[in-house]
Amino acid sequence: MSTTRQLWGIGRLAGDAGNGPPYRVSGDDVRKDFKAAIAALQSLGVGAGDHVLFVSMLSEAAQVGPFELAASRLGARYSSADAQQFDAHRTATLVRRVRPKAVLGVNAAVLAGLDEIEVDPAVGARPDAIDRIPGATWWLPVGPAVAVGCTAGRAAGGHVDAGEWRIETDREGQVRISNARPERATALDRWPTGILASIAAGPCGCGRDDPRLVVTTT
Amino acid sequence: MTDERYIDPQEETMSRADIERVQEAKLLELIPWAYEHSPLIRATWDAAGVHPRDVRSLADFRERVPFVDKDSIRQFRDAHDDPYGGTLCIDESEISAVFSTSGTTGDPTLVAESVPRGETGPGGALRREFWEMGVRPDDLFAVMLFTFRGPGLSRIIRSMGAAPVWFDHHPDDFARFFAWSAALEPVALYSLSGPLIMALQYLAPAMGVDVADAMSCYRGIIYAGEPLGLRAKAKTDEWGLELFVHTGLGDVGAATECKEHDGCHFWEDGALVEWLDVDESGRGELVATSLDDRTAPLIRYRSDDLVRMTFDRCACGRTHGRFWPLGRKGDEVVVGGRTVLPLDVWPAVEAVDDCAAGLFQVIRSAREADVLRLRVGYAGSPALDGLREEVIASVATVVGVAPEVELVPNDALLRLGPPHKIPRVAKS
Numbered sequence A: 001m002s003t004t005r006q007l008w009g010i011g012r013l014a015g016d017a018g019n020g021p022p023y024r025v026s027g028d029d030v031r032k033d034f035k036a037a038i039a040a041l042q043s044l045g046v047g048a049g050d051h052v053l054f055v056s057m058l059s060e061a062a063q064v065g066p067f068e069l070a071a072s073r074l075g076a077r078y079s080s081a082d083a084q085q086f087d088a089h090r091t092a093t094l095v096r097r098v099r100p101k102a103v104l105g106v107n108a109a110v111l112a113g114l115d116e117i118e119v120d121p122a123v124g125a126r127p128d129a130i131d132r133i134p135g136a137t138w139w140l141p142v143g144p145a146v147a148v149g150c151t152a153g154r155a156a157g158g159h160v161d162a163g164e165w166r167i168e169t170d171r172e173g174q175v176r177i178s179n180a181r182p183e184r185a186t187a188l189d190r191w192p193t194g195i196l197a198s199i200a201a202g203p204c205g206c207g208r209d210d211p212r213l214v215v216t217t218t
Numbered sequence B: 001m002t003d004e005r006y007i008d009p010q011e012e013t014m015s016r017a018d019i020e021r022v023q024e025a026k027l028l029e030l031i032p033w034a035y036e037h038s039p040l041i042r043a044t045w046d047a048a049g050v051h052p053r054d055v056r057s058l059a060d061f062r063e064r065v066p067f068v069d070k071d072s073i074r075q076f077r078d079a080h081d082d083p084y085g086g087t088l089c090i091d092e093s094e095i096s097a098v099f100s101t102s103g104t105t106g107d108p109t110l111v112a113e114s115v116p117r118g119e120t121g122p123g124g125a126l127r128r129e130f131w132e133m134g135v136r137p138d139d140l141f142a143v144m145l146f147t148f149r150g151p152g153l154s155r156i157i158r159s160m161g162a163a164p165v166w167f168d169h170h171p172d173d174f175a176r177f178f179a180w181s182a183a184l185e186p187v188a189l190y191s192l193s194g195p196l197i198m199a200l201q202y203l204a205p206a207m208g209v210d211v212a213d214a215m216s217c218y219r220g221i222i223y224a225g226e227p228l229g230l231r232a233k234a235k236t237d238e239w240g241l242e243l244f245v246h247t248g249l250g251d252v253g254a255a256t257e258c259k260e261h262d263g264c265h266f267w268e269d270g271a272l273v274e275w276l277d278v279d280e281s282g283r284g285e286l287v288a289t290s291l292d293d294r295t296a297p298l299i300r301y302r303s304d305d306l307v308r309m310t311f312d313r314c315a316c317g318r319t320h321g322r323f324w325p326l327g328r329k330g331d332e333v334v335v336g337g338r339t340v341l342p343l344d345v346w347p348a349v350e351a352v353d354d355c356a357a358g359l360f361q362v363i364r365s366a367r368e369a370d371v372l373r374l375r376v377g378y379a380g381s382p383a384l385d386g387l388r389e390e391v392i393a394s395v396a397t398v399v400g401v402a403p404e405v406e407l408v409p410n411d412a413l414l415r416l417g418p419p420h421k422i423p424r425v426a427k428s
């Protein structure tokens, strides 16, 4: 357990139906997640001079924050919009004005508020939106982490950082996630994510060897 | 809890002469930089025939420097296909992030940010208000907000040795907010808004939650989004919450109440604030210049915000100016020679029980109008003819103008806004 001063913040585990523990992340956790986020953004083709737009809710800051830091480290810029229908106009404005290389975290609520989604940028979509965006890949919040798709395409699934997380499926086919490193500020042991997926462990076309979640039903 | 009143005692209580010395020194460094690097500033100054060498003092600045405003930024943006409207003073490759304003009055304005690694970034003076609210090292700070303003707030909280707990600014997150407030006992909250207070009032009882009890851990709560209505104030007083009204400082920063609750403090060591075109009723426009911003500084930015302002020392001992927001210049309606702002109508609407939520819009097709037209929200299913008469009478008494009133259910108005405010003025 970390002291408050070592904490980077307290957020929410994705899929938490209301009874999950506060998701504490320490500065040290964020440095680890940040390294994985760099690999994830690179595997989407993001590099120096690019712009990344994150569509998320503030309660996801513990998961999204490392990606923001990663964008900066790659020499890319980032912007944020809320993953709510009322804020869809912001996603539309930013897509038009800053021409992002990747738009990550698009959900059905934001799609409902958009006239159309530009096909240009790489789109990382959540399960409730991915079927409606041609060419989109995965932005799949999974408890404390995000499984992110890559240039290998939607069918390849979304990578989960093996350095920090151990994933397995239970008897019902639900993904369960555990800390790979005991030092993390929040101890998770086979936490039920509510996601039904299979796990692909082999090498991926994008070059990353982190395991992938391949969603069967959303 | 350490009991020093100020976190930055020297800066917060410096004399007026010292404030002006700091401002002048920063200004004289900023001006050549901005003229050299900001296409908007250069174009504006060139058009006005003013050069940085003409400005050698605060007095010169006040006398000679031309204004910019939201429209000039938008025009520059559209004319030059420049997403930053000519405000950007650094190379695009040096920008770390691009945030945006809430954009309730049109499309959001982009705000470029460049924060060197390990630094807090803009808005750092907020730690002065957070300290005043009672935040100390090792405390937790609940942040219930949107993502589009970026992570700056969390950086400021961490810079105080405290840590943020993140929530969505939405009633859907209330259950977790109540549960974690009890479990984690954060001492401060950023922020409540009018619609959230209303939602707390209606949803908490149904959730079996006593708001006063559930929120007793909070020493201070930032209130932002819209002016604080009398009903909402009475409700939060009843819950025992201390709200600190927080508002924008003309897009160059923020202004926040202290424990005296006597106007919103702005920090004059980081911004040069002017109060211009003050009328006989004491309403003037807030004009702001950012003194520390080298990324996209605004110089003599006309905010369109009408305020009452003072530069007198506050009872808290701070020497920096304060203001009371009154409304937007662009929202004024002149009816029969009388100038009316949404804030003037507010107490009249919420005084009517069925309209206690204070949800209304002023219908404004032009600045001058023959009649004051209002769209007013109501709760439940009251008899509408009687209610309309009641609203008309209340507005006539408070504002001095009898309005034309269209009644709509509260939900119809709430749907128009983001979750923290609704547009108070509509064209039709």
Ligand SMILES: [Zn+2]
Binding pocket: A043, A149, A150, A151, A152, A156, A159, A204, A205, A206, A207, A208
């Ligand atoms: Zn891959």
Ligand SMILES: [Zn+2]
Binding pocket: B258, B259, B260, B265, B314, B315, B316, B317, B318
């Ligand atoms: Zn004060």
